[in-house]
Amino acid sequence: MTPEATTPLSGFEPAFRTCAGELGVWSAARLFVNAAWAAGGETAVEALHDDLGLRYPVVDDVARRVLTVRAPLGPPRVDGVLARCEGLRALVVVGVEAALLGPVVDSLPPQVDVVALFDSTFPVDATRVQASWAPRVRLADLASFQRAAGSRSALVTPVYGADVFRAVVAPIWVRAHGPEVRLQFRRLIGVNLVGPRMAAYPRWLIDTPADDFTDLVETV
Amino acid sequence: MPPHHDDDHERPHHLHHRDGPPHHRHHARDRTLARFVDRDRIDRLLARWVPDEDDRAFVLRCLLDEGPVHHRGVNWILLSLLGELEGVRPTTPPVGEHVCVPLRLPPHLRREYGDEDEDGAYPLPLPLAPLRRLAGNDAWAVDAMVECLTDGPPQHALANAAMVLLIDALMRR
Numbered sequence: 001m002t003p004e005a006t007t008p009l010s011g012f013e014p015a016f017r018t019c020a021g022e023l024g025v026w027s028a029a030r031l032f033v034n035a036a037w038a039a040g041g042e043t044a045v046e047a048l049h050d051d052l053g054l055r056y057p058v059v060d061d062v063a064r065r066v067l068t069v070r071a072p073l074g075p076p077r078v079d080g081v082l083a084r085c086e087g088l089r090a091l092v093v094v095g096v097e098a099a100l101l102g103p104v105v106d107s108l109p110p111q112v113d114v115v116a117l118f119d120s121t122f123p124v125d126a127t128r129v130q131a132s133w134a135p136r137v138r139l140a141d142l143a144s145f146q147r148a149a150g151s152r153s154a155l156v157t158p159v160y161g162a163d164v165f166r167a168v169v170a171p172i173w174v175r176a177h178g179p180e181v182r183l184q185f186r187r188l189i190g191v192n193l194v195g196p197r198m199a200a201y202p203r204w205l206i207d208t209p210a211d212d213f214t215d216l217v218e219t220v
Numbered sequence: 221m222p223p224h225h226d227d228d229h230e231r232p233h234h235l236h237h238r239d240g241p242p243h244h245r246h247h248a249r250d251r252t253l254a255r256f257v258d259r260d261r262i263d264r265l266l267a268r269w270v271p272d273e274d275d276r277a278f279v280l281r282c283l284l285d286e287g288p289v290h291h292r293g294v295n296w297i298l299l300s301l302l303g304e305l306e307g308v309r310p311t312t313p314p315v316g317e318h319v320c321v322p323l324r325l326p327p328h329l330r331r332e333y334g335d336e337d338e339d340g341a342y343p344l345p346l347p348l349a350p351l352r353r354l355a356g357n358d359a360w361a362v363d364a365m366v367e368c369l370t371d372g373p374p375q376h377a378l379a380n381a382a383m384v385l386l387i388d389a390l391m392r393r
Binding site for chain 1: 275281282286326332340342374
């Protein structure tokens with residue numbers, strides 16, 4: 001056995017953090033774990049799990065799923081999100097997950113204005129993400145996203161596991177979601193990418209009451 | 221209110237209510253309101269003026285689910301009592317000339333779509349006829365009354381508009 005084969009995947013953290021910042025932590029975890037599965041199956045996923053799983057609970061969760069079903073993790077179902085977007089004029093995405101935002105904007109009517117706020121927990125290159133999403137998605141920040149508020153506007157955010165009382169979200173959700181903001185948007189949609197709450201403590205992310213949301217949509 | 225989920229039968233196991241008290245911030249106030257607030261009652265009351273179910277859900281959330289618990293309780297009590305007086309009459313004619321309750325975004329966050337369009341306001345009409353009954357032909361006074369009724373937190377402004385709607389229906393009886 002070559003030395004490379006005994007430690008097939010390690011040292012990926014800087015690359016993972018870059019992807020997590022610009023694609024979203026769940027999308028990056030899915031990308032990395034699926035790539036490991038394609039490259040080396042169970043052994044490679046276990047090595048990636050060892051490398052990143054302890055520090056990144058979302059990687060831990062995705063790796064466990066892939067190892068359980070012995071297949072790559074599929075994309076999220078977005079039919080429930082699209083159903084909640086019917087009749088909307090503007091969708092404000094609070095915390096981007098590329099695996100979610102991409103198929104949603106591809107399916108929304110072009111007249112729906114899509115605005116996105118990136119969470120800055122991990123590094124985000126604003127120029128690069130702007131180039132990736134413009135012109136279909138306009139970038140905003142905490143100081144300006146309410147300009148898209150309205151009686152036919154909705155906020156949507158990824159959820160990283162939930163039960164009936166609590167939901168795990170990116171920090172930007174609790175910064176954007178205030179008492180006055182709740183009254184400026186018709187719907188407050190949480191999109192659960194993970195399903196049940198993750199086994200590991202959701203470091204990097206934040207617990208919030210599940211009743212932050214008017215709609216909590218399952219995608220698993 | 222707990223978030224709306226798809227059909228309960230299809231809810232994943234981890235989202236089903238479990239026994240015991242919910243450990244979230246709204247527990248105490250929700251328990252207080254659960255003693256008397258019947259959302260369906262206000263839903264039926266507003267249906268003739270806000271026919272779209274989704275519009276009505278938005279207005280009901282602002283009236284009954286957001287803000288301090290005593291405001292939400294008061295909104296339900298006063299609207300229910302006015303509904304009793306008016307006697308739910310599906311035949312009440314549509315509201316006449318009206319304005320809508322504006323979103324009232326901070327001035328530096330004026331909406332990109334313009335404040336004058338329908339999305340810049342809540343989907344609940346505030347009838348002008350009862351105000352004209354008080355102000356006569358004084359348009360300035362009517363405008364000032366509208367300003368008073370629609371200013372402040374949306375919970376209050378929407379409750380004001382809903383009450384004027386019911387009073388308007390009473391006056392036209």
